[in-house]
Amino acid sequence: MSYSFEMDMPTPCPRCGVVVDLHDMVSHPNEFKSLVCESCHDAIEAENNQGLAIDSYGNKIAWEYLPDEELLEICANGELIATWLCEDEPEDSIKAFMVIWNKAQAMVVWNKAQALVTSEQGGDI
Numbered sequence: 001m002s003y004s005f006e007m008d009m010p011t012p013c014p015r016c017g018v019v020v021d022l023h024d025m026v027s028h029p030n031e032f033k034s035l036v037c038e039s040c041h042d043a044i045e046a047e048n049n050q051g052l053a054i055d056s057y058g059n060k061i062a063w064e065y066l067p068d069e070e071l072l073e074i075c076a077n078g079e080l081i082a083t084w085l086c087e088d089e090p091e092d093s094i095k096a097f098m099v100i101w102n103k104a105q106a107m108v109v110w111n112k113a114q115a116l117v118t119s120e121q122g123g124d125i
């Protein structure tokens with residue numbers, strides 16, 4: 001009986017369709033029961049490590065997680081506004097960031113409204 005080490009169990013990757021050996025497949029980062037090829041795994045990880053959120057005021061918040069440096073870079077409307085240390089779960093950190101960010105925005109809007117009221121009152125004297 002001959003035994004080939006080339007491919008024990010050729011399996012098409014469900015994501016990209018490339019046929020790889022089942023033993024070379026790795027778990028899907030998001031779906032534990034699925035297997036994907038290594039290049040898909042890396043691509044999914046990269047996708048997981050970035051995202052886009054819209055705040056309560058319509059600002060675009062783009063974030064990217066750099067796992068090697070354990071940093072989370074957050075941009076508002078294309079401008080880098082914060083770099084957070086983040087050991088894992090960038091999604092949780094970005095959620096926490098959005099809570100603070102939305103509150104800060106609300107305060108800025110409130111302060112602007114107050115300043116407007118004050119200047120209008122001052123003008124009446």
Ligand SMILES: [Zn+2]
Binds near residue numbers: 013017040041
């Ligand atoms: Zn694949």
